[in-house]
Amino acid sequence: MKYLYLLIFTSLCLSCVSIKTDVTTHTQEKNESIELAEASIRLVMEAQELAWNKHDLEGFMQGYWKNEQLKFYGPNGLTLGWETTLANYKKGYPTAAESGTLKFVINDISKIEGDNYWVMGEYHLKRQVGDANGVFIIIFKKIDGEWKIVADMSC
Numbered sequence: 337m338k339y340l341y342l343l344i345f346t347s348l349c350l351s352c353v354s355i356k357t358d359v360t361t362h363t364q365e366k367n368e369s370i371e372l373a374e375a376s377i378r379l380v381m382e383a384q385e386l387a388w389n390k391h392d393l394e395g396f397m398q399g400y401w402k403n404e405q406l407k408f409y410g411p412n413g414l415t416l417g418w419e420t421t422l423a424n425y426k427k428g429y430p431t432a433a434e435s436g437t438l439k440f441v442i443n444d445i446s447k448i449e450g451d452n453y454w455v456m457g458e459y460h461l462k463r464q465v466g467d468a469n470g471v472f473i474i475i476f477k478k479i480d481g482e483w484k485i486v487a488d489m490s491c
Contacts, residue, residue: 374445376483377453377476381440391432393425401477401484409489421488436463451478459490 339479380399387395400406400418408415415421429435441458448454453476461468475487 339438340472370447373447373451373453373478373483377455378442379481380476380485381455385438385440388435388438388458389436393422393429393435397422397425399485400488401479401486403486405486407487409487411491433464434469436461436465448475452476 384396387393387398399416400421402418404417404419406416406418406421408421412424415424438453439460439462442455443456443458443459444456446454455474455476456472458469458471470491472488472490474485474489476483478484479486479487
């Protein structure tokens with residue numbers, strides 16, 4: 337009888353270890369997934385900086401969702417659509433002197449839910465026509481395997 341209790345106790349202990357291992361593995365996979373998403377989002381923003389600094393506004397816009405549901409909220413109010421947003425950038429930054437050199441400072445990347453993240457940060461433009469600085473909050477969503485900005489509030 338003593339051996340039966342020992343066998344039951346051992347089985348219970350092994351079950352607990354197995355459950356803990358499964359939970360730990362799941363947590364590690366979740367953390368790795370979040371880290372990969374954050375790194376991928378940073379890469380999109382680095383590519384945007386590079387394009388902007390070459391005054392390649394179309395290249396800069398590749399970080400945005402190319403859709404009429406894209407939302408941009410800035411000093412002029414709400415803008416809908418990728419084409420409209422690009423047109424506004426071209427109007428506001430017609431030459432390299434106006435666009436200058438862009439540097440993003442990312443202060444926070446947080447998962448909202450699913451494949452949706454927000455990024456809070458600052459932008460700094462060094463320009464011949466006068467520097468410009470501000471803050472932003474952008475929403476990234478993974479669409480067709482790529483991270484895209486679906487909403488941008490910059491001021």
